[in-house]
Amino acid sequence: MRASELIEQNNQKREFLTEENEKYYSNLMIYIRTRLSLSEQQSEEVLMEMLEHLIEGQHDGKTARDIFGNDPKGYADEIISQLPPEEKRDLVKFFGQITINLIGWFLVMRSIAILLIGLTQEVDTTEYILPTIILVALILLLVALGVKVIFTLINRSAFDENTNEKMQMIKAGLYGAVEFLVIIVASYFIKDFGPSFEFPWTVSLGIGAILLLISWLMKKSINYNPSAP
Amino acid sequence: MTIRSQLLKGILDGCVLAVIEKETVYGYELSRKLQEVGLADVSEGTIYPVLLRLQKNKLITGKMIPSESGPNRKYYSLTEAGKDALNIISEEWNQLSVPINALLLKGEDSNESK
Structure with missing residues (x-):
């Protein structure tokens, strides 16, 4: 079974848990899932096993505490220490797919922006190669x-009873705002230099669409071809 | 940690391998079998880190079998390396258990004879 299928079934099966067991299990799950360096396939398999165990135990009148102990964080750390890391090949594929997807959206948005602004005024569609590469990078x-920071935030708060969800949201939002500001300031200060070329919106849209298609196909093939046996 | 669970920690891998050698089992079944033979102190969750470690060391393999309506179960079986490891653990246990029994049960014997 693929990791994506396991995640989907996990979502459905968690509905069978009592409120108390669901809370215990969900914390465990979030804590393990936010460790991005671990093999996704193996993580999802052991999470599914634990969920099925809990559902079966629940029928016999046991609670999550009876089954997994009174120290959920310690238990989760033990599981994490035994999970294999994600294979490098899969990590490269994963980040490659996200990069292509982002650049694809970037180009599509650019063409839409040019089209909209072009309704009222003349738009300069010249792109300078080096500044563009710097900005995209x-x-x-x-x-x-940002992904790393937000996952670490969620990971740290998984077993914290006093977590203030609003504070977490504000922190994540603040991070996003700062990022946005950095990009705007950078694009303002990076001067146009070096070789340039004409990059009309039609070409931008075409290449963007092709990149999005490639990233979609890559995503399908990643899910279809789990590295684990 | 109780003394019993400390003692058990070292030998639990062997116990799990021994259960899996007899037949392929899934997690819940495995924990029930361990309790049936009298290892009631093994908290059920402890088997999952053990199963992951044994998989990582290639002593067992697990196969997730999906089902339409019922539960998804991951069935475990021993590899050749797992069989070898189980043999070694059994031998070591035999060699250790005789002198340890002799040492630790001596007091009990003399109490009984009084």
């Missing part, structure tokens, strides 16, 4: 960093 870097 900066955006990708900030997005990757």
Whole structure:
């Protein structure tokens, strides 16, 4: 079974849990899932096993505490220490797919923006190769960093009873705002230099659509071809 | 940690391998079998880190079998390396258990004879 199928079934099966067991299990699940360096396939398999165990135990009158112990964080750490890391090949595929997807959206949005602004005024569609590369690399870097920061935030708060969800949201939102600001400031200060070329909206839209198609096909093939046996 | 669970920690891998050798089992079944033979102190969740470790060391393999309506179960079976490891653990246990029994049960014997 693929990881994506396991996740979907996990969502459905969690409905069978009592409120108390659901809370215990969900914390465990979030804590394990936010460790991005671990094999997704293996993580989802053991999460599914634990969920099925809990559902079966629940029928016999047991609680999550009876089954997994009174120290959920310690237990989750034990599971994590035994899970294999994601294979490098899969990580490269995963980040490659996200990068192509982001650039695809970037180009599609650019063409829409040119089209809309073009309704009222003349738009300069010249692109300078080097500044564009720098800006795109900066955006990708900030997005990757943002994912890491937000996952770490969620991971840390998984077993914290006093977590203030609003505070977490504000933190994540603040991070997004700062990122956005950095990109705007950078694009303002990076001067147009070096070789340039004409990049009309039609070409931008075409290439963007092709990239989105490629990323969609890549995603399908990643899900279809789990690395684990 | 109780003394019993400390002692058990070292030998639990062997116990799990021994159960899986007899037949392929899934998690819940495995924990029930361990309790049936009298290892009631093994908290059920402890088997999952053990199963992951044994898989990582290629002593067992697990296969997730999907089902339309019922539960998804991951069935485990021993690999050749797992069989070898089980043999080694059984041998080691035999070699250890005789002198340890002799040492630790001596007091009990003399109490009984009084």
